[in-house]
Amino acid sequence: MTLVESSISIRDLDLRFGNVEVLKGLNLDIGVGEFLVLLGSSGCGKSTLLNCIAGLLDVSDGQIYIGDKNVTWAEPSERGIGMVFQSYALYPQMTVEGNLSFGLKNARMSKAEIKQRVSRAAEILQIEPLLDRKPAALSGGQRQRVAIGRALVRDAEVFLFDEPLSNLDAKLRADLRVEIKKLHSRLGNTMVYVTHDQIEAMTLADRIAIMKGGQIMQLASPNEIYNRPKNLYVAEFIGSPSMNFIKGTLEDNQFVAEGLTIPMEGYSFAEGSRRSGAAIIGLRPEHILTGDNLASAVARAEAKVSLVEPMGSDTIIYANLGQHPIHIRMDGQASVAPGDMVEIGFQPARANLFDPQSENRL
């Protein structure tokens, strides 16, 4: 995706809590109307980054631009943002209407305008019948809708979401996920969405920024992140069940490990990377071919099944390829039992090679 114009620009951002450096020299440009997801495990600094964008934390160094204004020192309310929190953070003593209009009243907007904006937001989010209720009388999904409404009424250029769906049960989470996506295509404003759930990230994002230890490990489209992870961390983090890794060496355009040789024809090496020496191959469970699909395999091998996990739509098989333990995703109807030998096939074009030292993609 090429950025026409950037909506949020974060430049060399540092953030320290006392001596603890949480964000280090972070750079990130987010396009106008883009849906960017910050994905990472707990404690990697996602919320901290979001709070910096919102102006809820004073940055230690660097600059933040929203639109083309330098907002590094601006108050949260002056940044043209709306924010949605994990715990909803609704004002418990105000009605839904009070919650929606609180920010507008603070901005000294006229009564008529407030009324119009509140009813528009309520209509979009289908919470009109709830306007007179207190938050305590709402379900989790309704509360989160009100919280989104609070951002909506402000007509913000930028929406910031901090794990908005984490407190909901699985069914509601899936429903609201779809609604947020619809909302984005309807409003077309920039959204920055923090989550630790990769399904949410993959389904919602235009681009995903994978974070670790306060740094961005990879910033790319969901497709690229899934198919061409830039380093071992991203490769392992994305995908469930996770990628198989086997240590070996690369020679003569072949990957060789103990009792295993995979020709790497069709693998597109990263620019300027070496073609020989120690390497780790990463194979997604769903990219290891079995049964009818074997025809398209470039190389084959046999693996001994040790455990079978049927999940309905597909079956996960834990097997030993020589002495390398691997897991394979098979068709849900496959009939295999522990102890069986299964024939598996590899597609080098979909494999991933990493340098064991630098952990970067080869």
Added chain:
Amino acid sequence: MADTSTRLLDGPRGPKPKSNFSRRNIMLYGTLLLVAVYYAIPLYVMIVTSLKGLPEIRMGNIFSPPMEVTFEPWAKAWGSACTGLNCEGLSAYFWNSVKITVPSVIASIIIASVNGYALANWRFKGANVFFTILIFGAFIPYQVMLYPIVIMLREMGLYGDLSGLIIVHTIFGMPILTLLFRNYFTSLPEELFKAARVDGAGFWGIYFRVLLPMSLPIFTVAVILQVTGIWNDFLFGVVYTGPDAYPMTVALNNIVNTTQGVTEYNVNMAATILTALVPLSIYFVSGKLFVRGIAAGAVKG
């Protein structure tokens, strides 16, 4: 298939029956009863004695109910008992106590709640130092400060005056109340505060419109602590005010310790109950809220 009810066999079924006279209950309620009686007996004796005439008291049986109920002692305690030289009863001093307690309670709670709010939510520069000093203040024995404050008040021209005592009470309530409010505000979800900032509410906007409405329990705790503490205070009252401005506790002491004439036990009892009436009724009215507030954050570090 057979009717499902036939599958039930004899034996335990449905909710387990609870015995009201289990050993555990007897122990529990027995202990509670004992403690209740232990605390109720002095009160009973006081009430009974205050309703008796002096001749009846001299007969000696302090537990027996009055043979002839008289409200004379109450009237005397309120209106004409002698505190030292003047004999006007407690009424004037009751109003002194009101004039001391009300402003001190209001001032100390307003200041401490804003302090606690600022400490909990706006981590300003030096907040930790400020907080440490404040907490340290809670551990300094009053006796150390007694005389320096006399000098300070005298320099300000407030010594012997009600307003001097009000200032002293307000200041001495500060450490514990600030701690109380700080802990309560810290226990509220931080995201609420952040949401309010995004919504453009400032320091006072967040305090008044967001936090205050959800802080009734902790304000109740603070009011109870302060009203009872200040109303029951004797030391500061006797040190920092003059005879005209004495609070009710000091006057009570003077009535009870009057050395002239006979000791009027009934009047003393009535005066004591009158003095205790304010804190007592506060507890009765707001006991439930008090417990809720204590549970909500007063005890949380």
